[in-house]
Amino acid sequence: MSFDSEVKKVIQEQAPLRADIMPADVHIMDWSEENEELEAIREEIKDDINNIDFKNGYFDALEKEGFKHSGPGSYLISPIKEGNWSSDNYCDCTAVVAIGRDAETGKEISFLTHQDPAYFVDGGAEKTEKFSQELSASLKELEARSEKGTIEVLLLGGNYNINAEGKKGDYQHRHYKESIKKLEQIVQDSLGFNPKVLAGPNNNVGSETIVTVETQKRKVWIERNKQRVEFDESFQASKLDDEEKKWLAVDRKK
Numbered sequence: 001m002s003f004d005s006e007v008k009k010v011i012q013e014q015a016p017l018r019a020d021i022m023p024a025d026v027h028i029m030d031w032s033e034e035n036e037e038l039e040a041i042r043e044e045i046k047d048d049i050n051n052i053d054f055k056n057g058y059f060d061a062l063e064k065e066g067f068k069h070s071g072p073g074s075y076l077i078s079p080i081k082e083g084n085w086s087s088d089n090y091c092d093c094t095a096v097v098a099i100g101r102d103a104e105t106g107k108e109i110s111f112l113t114h115q116d117p118a119y120f121v122d123g124g125a126e127k128t129e130k131f132s133q134e135l136s137a138s139l140k141e142l143e144a145r146s147e148k149g150t151i152e153v154l155l156l157g158g159n160y161n162i163n164a165e166g167k168k169g170d171y172q173h174r175h176y177k178e179s180i181k182k183l184e185q186i187v188q189d190s191l192g193f194n195p196k197v198l199a200g201p202n203n204n205v206g207s208e209t210i211v212t213v214e215t216q217k218r219k220v221w222i223e224r225n226k227q228r229v230e231f232d233e234s235f236q237a238s239k240l241d242d243e244e245k246k247w248l249a250v251d252r253k254k
Contacts, residue, residue, distance in 0.1 A: 012193040014236055018149035024099060024218040026198045026234065030226040038221055041084050041212055052076055052087035054114040068134045074123075075115035075131055077138050080145065082215060085112040090157035090202075090209040092117055092171060094179045096187075097154040097198070097213055097220055098139060100146030109145065110215040111138055117158075117175040121182060132186050139190040153187050153195040155180060155237060156222060157209050160201035160247060176201045177240060184237035194238045198222075200231040200247070 017023060029035065045051045054076055059069050066079030078085060082102070087095065096113040113135065120131040143151060158176040180197065187195040202209050204225045212221040230246045 010192065011188050013238065014196065015152040015193050016149055017152060021101070021150050021152075022218065023196075024097070024152060024154055024198065024220055026220050026222060028199055028222045028224075028232050031223060032226075035221075038212060041214060041221075042086065045084055045086060048083075050078075050081070050083050050085050052078060052085065052112060052114055054087060054093065054116075055089045068138070070119070070127070070130060073116055074119040074127070075113060075134070077113045077134055078111045080109050080111045080138065080142055082107050082109055084212070084214050085110065086210065086212040087112060087114050088208060088210040090114065090211060091206070092159055092175050094155060094157040094176075094183065095211045096135065096183060096195075097156065097211070098142050099150075099152055099154075099213075099215065099218055100142050101150035102145055103147045104145075108215045108218060109142070110213060111142065112211070112213055113138075115179075117172075117179045121175060121178045128182070132182075135183075135186050136190040139187065143191060151191065152218075153191065153193075154198040154220065155183050155195050156198050156211055156220070158201040159203075159205045160231070161203050161205045162248060164205035171205050177244065180237055180240055184240075187237075194236050196234060197237050197240070197243075198234050200233055200235070200243060203227045203231045203247070203250075 068077040093114055093116050099110040102109045119127055158179055159171055160176040162173055199222050202224050204227055207225050210223040228250050230250050235243050
């Protein structure tokens with residue numbers, strides 16, 4: 001039975017977090033800003049596998065450390081750990097951040113992904129299925145290891161600007177929306193709730209986003225060029241169509 005054909009669960013609109021679990025905090029920073037806390041995290045993991053290099057990484061070495069992938073240009077799914085994570089070069093690519101509280105240690109645990117829509121959206125049924133199965137397995141592993149009511153799943157990254165269609169390298173206007181909808185489906189089928197888009201897409205097509213995760217603080221840092229506030233707002237993935245109307249209104253004024 002394929003992943004897409006599984007019987008759908010009753011889907012909760014958002015992650016069913018316990019009252020004592022504060023949802024992840026997001027800090028969106030412009031490139032020109034400096035922050036001592038963020039710089040300390042970078043220094044801590046700069047030579048570590050927790051600094052995920054999707055563009056130039058040695059995938060075979062990462063696999064030995066527990067990463068899942070299907071070769072360069074496909075996806076990277078980190079192992080589930082207590083430490084911090086960071087990855088750059090999120091242009092058309094999207095990220096999944098999944099956080100829970102370890103049932104044995106009482107500490108927060110998380111994983112971070114980096115996936116290219118050229119692979120998991122446009123790569124054909126076999127590639128889409130493989131990515132779906134791999135991500136689903138990580139989500140279910142996190143669920144099995146975590147205390148009930150402590151898991152949340154956050155989506156980030158991607159580019160979106162209707163005025164840039166066909167002008168910037170491999171950018172395609174549809175990729176962001178199709179990526180989010182595919183990731184939403186995988187989370188729904190795996191955990192039974194809708195993920196949250198922690199911040200909207202990068203409206204400055206051609207520039208990258210950097211994602212850094214402070215696992216124990218449930219804090220996510222997003223670095224990218226400053227843009228209109230409409231693209232920085234968080235929303236439930238199920239409300240993507242409503243958010244898109246706001247973005248289209250902004251882009252058409254340009």
